[in-house]
Amino acid sequence: MSRQEVDQLNEIERMDKEHVFGTWSYQSEVSPTQVVGSDGMRFSDAHGNEFIDFSGQLMCSNLGHSAEKVSDAIAEQAAKGAYFAPGFTTEVRAKLGQKLAEVTPGDLTKTFFSTSGTEAIEAAIKIAKFYTGKDKVVSRYRSYHGATYGSISVTGDPRRLAAEPGIPGAIKAPDPYAYGSTLDPMESLEYIDEMLMLEGDTVAAVLVEPIVGSNGILVPPAEYLPRLKEIAHNHGALLICDEVMAGFGRTGEWFGCDIFDVEPDIMTMAKGLTGAYQPLGATIVNSEIAAHFEDNMLTHGHTYAGHPVACAAGLATIETYQEGNLIKHAGEVGEYLGERIEELAAAHPSVGDTRGVGLFRGIELTKSSEERMPFGERSDKLAKGSTVVDQVAGMAYENGAYVANMINTLIVAPPLTITPDEIDEAIAALDVALKVSD
Numbered sequence: 001m002s003r004q005e006v007d008q009l010n011e012i013e014r015m016d017k018e019h020v021f022g023t024w025s026y027q028s029e030v031s032p033t034q035v036v037g038s039d040g041m042r043f044s045d046a047h048g049n050e051f052i053d054f055s056g057q058l059m060c061s062n063l064g065h066s067a068e069k070v071s072d073a074i075a076e077q078a079a080k081g082a083y084f085a086p087g088f089t090t091e092v093r094a095k096l097g098q099k100l101a102e103v104t105p106g107d108l109t110k111t112f113f114s115t116s117g118t119e120a121i122e123a124a125i126k127i128a129k130f131y132t133g134k135d136k137v138v139s140r141y142r143s144y145h146g147a148t149y150g151s152i153s154v155t156g157d158p159r160r161l162a163a164e165p166g167i168p169g170a171i172k173a174p175d176p177y178a179y180g181s182t183l184d185p186m187e188s189l190e191y192i193d194e195m196l197m198l199e200g201d202t203v204a205a206v207l208v209e210p211i212v213g214s215n216g217i218l219v220p221p222a223e224y225l226p227r228l229k230e231i232a233h234n235h236g237a238l239l240i241c242d243e244v245m246a247g248f249g250r251t252g253e254w255f256g257c258d259i260f261d262v263e264p265d266i267m268t269m270a271k272g273l274t275g276a277y278q279p280l281g282a283t284i285v286n287s288e289i290a291a292h293f294e295d296n297m298l299t300h301g302h303t304y305a306g307h308p309v310a311c312a313a314g315l316a317t318i319e320t321y322q323e324g325n326l327i328k329h330a331g332e333v334g335e336y337l338g339e340r341i342e343e344l345a346a347a348h349p350s351v352g353d354t355r356g357v358g359l360f361r362g363i364e365l366t367k368s369s370e371e372r373m374p375f376g377e378r379s380d381k382l383a384k385g386s387t388v389v390d391q392v393a394g395m396a397y398e399n400g401a402y403v404a405n406m407i408n409t410l411i412v413a414p415p416l417t418i419t420p421d422e423i424d425e426a427i428a429a430l431d432v433a434l435k436v437s438d
């Protein structure tokens with residue numbers, strides 16, 4: 001790199017640091033790296049480094065970085081008509097609505113479009129409240145549902161603390177975390193049952209990630225979600241499944257709830273809906289809830305609801321999953337990923353637990369395997385400085401693999417198109433990195 005190029009690069013990174021807020025950070029600790037290119041499973045920075053994307057950025061780049069069908073659809077729709085108000089429809093919006101009714105389970109039929117996961121949750125909460133006429137939402141501690149005021153209030157992890165007390169009526173329950181909680185996963189359900197009974201007939205919905213994502217990839221026992229639906233319905237509450245991270249093939253099924261054969265009353269989606277090629281959120285409801293709004297106003301909306309370019313990306317993304325048989329591929333190659341992660345666990349004493357399904361896996365690090373002693377507290381992510389799991393991820397990055405992490409857990413969620421050779425490459429980088437925590 002010439003002296004002039006280095007100066008230019010430094011200037012861009014300085015400009016960004018000075019004028020753009022970093023998310024979820026102390027701004028003094030933010031040091032943005034300029035990314036300049038991407039291809040398939042890889043992306044590269046302006047300093048000449050290339051990385052294999054083992055987390056699909058924020059567990060959202062499900063098609064990798066060069067899905068031509070999607071970028072072509074975006075360009076085509078932008079040329080045809082980049083934006084029309086939500087009162088108008090477009091071919092892509094109507095077709096995407098129909099497509100979502102087709103790929104989501106059972107009777108889920110009508111979608112409210114927004115632009116992100118957090119907005120999909122906001123819509124779900126409001127729809128549940130309007131439909132049931134009740135005010136409260138039960139969600140779980142180890143969960144993340146978004147950063148806006150409503151969705152952060154129903155989030156259970158420490159990110160909610162800065163926004164507390166949040167919106168009224170957001171109540172938290174324990175979760176199915178067999179490794180790190182004293183409560184057995186199925187016992188935690190009975191707690192929710194009792195809690196709903198004690199709340200009286202005031203709870204509109206129980207909101208869960210069927211497979212918990214950023215709080216550590218928690219997969220409940222097979223009977224958990226069916227029983228949760230039964231408990232919610234017994235108490236007159238709806239079941240909302242947040243599929244923002246688990247949805248769209250990552251688990252080897254279209255949605256996390258498909259693994260448990262459960263049809264929620266409302267489902268939220270984003271991330272894999274467009275493989276992150278465009279910002280798009282979606283909240284789909286069953287036909288009974290949809291019918292309610294025929295003569296009851298849906299008092300909700302956004303300027304960009306059903307944005308044509310985002311809908312074009314969503315439609316092309318789902319067609320790409322279908323045409324490439326990618327959901328099945330994710331399940332198959334996901335088995336191999338699971339085996340390779342087990343090998344890592346056997347070789348590294350600091351791996352306390354491994355969890356997951358398909359291409360949605362977590363590696364939880366621990367100071368002491370026998371005592372399951374975590375490296376830090378759950379709220380460490382809110383403190384200044386880097387945690388041990390940050391350092392492991394940093395070392396993997398230095399060795400060419402980008403892996404997201406959160407609260408003692410490395411989160412492996414690569415694009416659905418990953419091959420066994422690419423898995424081997426990223427596992428080799430993790431193998432080196434885990435020496436940091438051993």
Ligand code: PLP
Pocket residue numbers: 116117118119121144145146147209213214242243244245246270271
């Ligand atoms: N729900 C879940 C399960 C998520 O993982 C996330 C983001 O990671 C959200 C909601 C919020 O989505 P967004 O960041 O698009 O607002």
